[in-house]
Amino acid sequence: MAITMNAMWIGIIATSVIAFLLKYLGHSVPERWLSHPRVLKINSLIPIALLSALVAVQTFTNDKNLVIDQRLAGLAVAVIALLLRAPFAVVVISAAATSAALYHLQ
């Protein structure tokens, strides 16, 4: 789990520079370069894949081990809240409360 301070700063600075360059490039190149329908479709799908993977890793893993713990219950409550069209704050807080309650019962 140990991440060094240096690695964190490298991640922050590198991501900041690339994030800005991507934004600036968009304002600088002709639109026809990248407006192919398939490029647009793939671009809209990338966040779904990466964020789903992040949810999986943050809920079910501990270092390199697959685990089931209080986080699964928290996520299940979040899914229920989302299905009930609850506001974002309710989704996050209900998940946190469930997880914290189970953590203290263990």
Added chain:
Amino acid sequence: MSAVNRATLAQSLSVSLPVGAYGIAFGAAGVAAGFSVLQSCLISLLIFSGASQFALVGVMGSGGSALSATATASLLGTRNLLYGLQMAPVLRSRRLKKVIAAQLTIDESTGVAISLEKSGSPAMAQGFWYTGIGVYIFWNLFTLIGALGAQAMGDPAAFGLDSAVPAAFLGLIWPRLSGGRERALAVSALALALVLTPYVPAGVPIISTALLAVLFGLRGRVWR
């Protein structure tokens, strides 16, 4: 201020306040992942793109290298490039104003501008600027509040922060899971990431799923 201006301002505020308040989740996630309050705030000020920020702290927080975290966050940032393409002809900004416009190019500023398409380019530009500036202010303010709050809490698991973060991610993707293709992709990405986790370095399981997005995007007809 004309009636059009007031309506645009109201719409921009109704988007930027709730979206900015979401920054509280990012500030808390940053500190829970091991970043300092200063680092969490700098990430919001400099990267200023929610999904990329969550990816950076999420990947590094689960042990991933700076390289895999940066690559994952940058892939999530390619969206903003396409938004820039759409906004440039509307804004026609130069020099410093173009630099600021680029930094404010995110889901929400572009979204509000496009929703005003029928009102013409000046209204679209106004919507872009009001929303971009509004989200920037609120997002950074709430990041600081969230980071300080998480720092005061100490052990993230004791307050359920370890579940709040994935729940926040889920809230981010939920509105995008409208079609069958999107839902199938989400489930496949979740499964692939878990299958790879024991065997490859941390961070790699997450970025690998970008390949799934390409495969799902190439398959079948394209809807716009």
